Amino acid sequence: MVTLPKVLGLCTLRALLRGTKIIPRPALMSDILTKRADDHAQWYNDLVLKADLAEHSEVRGCMVIKPHGYAIWEKMQAALDGMFKATGHVNAYFPLFIPRSYFAKEASHVEGFAKECAVVTHYRLKSDPEKGIVVDPEAKLEEELIIRPTSETIIWNTYRGWVKSYRDLPLLVNQWANVVRWEMRTRLFLRTAEFLWQEGHTAHATKAEAIAETERMLEVYARFAEEWLAMPVIKGLKTPSERFAGAEDTYCIEALMQDGKALQAGTSHFLGQNFAKAFDVVFTNKENKQEHVWATSWGVSTRLIGGLIMTHSDDHGLVLPPKLAPTQVVIVPIAKNGEQLAAISAYVEPILQGLRARGITVKFDDDDQKKPGWKFAEYEFKGYPVRIAIGPRDMENGTVEVARRDTLEKQVMQVTDIVEKVEHLLQAIQDNLFQKALAMRERSTRVVDTYAEFKQAIEEGGFILAHWDGTAETEEKVKQETKATIRCIPLHGDRTPGTCMVTGAPSAQRVIFARAY
């Protein structure tokens, strides 16, 4: 720190400094992207913006999902939708607006969502000499409309008309939709005021069948997370305080992000007969008796994109698992002139055809406006899993240069069986990403027995397996004192009883604590 006589003042100082030549720095993405280790939140933000996944809209709390980000969502939708169809579900669409009175019908549901609802109160605007355009006070709705934060109420109000007999059951319906939750603080993909999701809503004749459905869809989510996102998850049950408003039981998949914080990646709810009773949805059973139906609901959202980013990406930018990458392979020609480019195009053509024939998405970037180095950096930053470079040297030698995004390794390969090699490489990348994420989670999962150990462990992040006495009081105390919550009561793994780390009272099994997104 240089100290200067005060009389000089800042202006003078700056004037003196103006003579200093500022060395221009190239605007490299690797410079723009904050390092994960320096500031994980900033890294995440930079990455989402610079990789063109999304941007902040000028509407508070809302984002614009840009084509590269939306393409990932489309891949997720396609995969999930296929899995839903394979389990017998069909798609439908319900209104965005929910009459206020519907919410009043299920007490715990309204209590859970009341604080974050956007409400439509008027249906007309009129011009105003001063403000341009204003809400017409004459056009007030008799009953306000809630913008759906979730659709249970309007769906169950509708189901009343759909269900009469046990023969109408089960009803297995999903909808792809947007929902609005007026969040105080938002983060791109992880928590925005409006987000995209799917919500499945099913109706069943028996409790057992509804519980089986809840568990089946949890299984679908877990498989999707692990096989497609390459994101290992733990299946579990939420504690009563973390339960969905209106559910009897909430099942969840929990993932661990690279910074040691947990992310709830999907939920599946057993709703009991709560909504059937609130909306009077009854059916006649085989014994000609009236019964309320049993319900489930389950959903995953664009939040998964946030999870995907925080599971795999690095200081060089986005890393995408091949199965969700909008484009899996990019081919960059290295040409000095038009003739070379034409020759390379001919050399590339059979590779393109071969890859496409195997269902691999590939882009041949023959744009001569941008240099190869620029393209390398760009595709690396945007997470293309495999990049192939082909230049004059390769054409002489019958080779191509193959670079994989997950390890950043480059290798020169013979062109002869390149299609098979790339296909295997994509699978290897998919597997490697999952294994790396799994290893990270295992490194970051600890078993602790005392509250003192716990307090220390929680500072280091990760999943912590500890005994809990099952009371909301203890759960709340831990939350207040450490900011950690019970992510779930795992369904699998070690389920031996013990004693609560806080109170010493009996505990049925260890539960997973973590700080969470």
Add this chain to the structure above:
RNA sequence: CGGGGCGUAGCGCAGUCCGGUUAGCGUACCUGCUUUGGGAGCAGGGGGUCGUGUGUUCGAAUCACACCGCCCCGACCA
């Protein structure tokens, strides 16, 4: 809603403290030539209601007041 930060060219910023050339730099963009195996070089060029409004002043990006918006931290939550 509390605390902090920010708003100047498409993007990133300087200039604001202490009002005063034609508002500047990097990058991006356009034109030309040379280049092309990890974000090319040189030369020339275009692009601005300085977030909005009101006020102070001979004069405002700069000072005052009000408002709008975004980001970060906290309480709430997927």
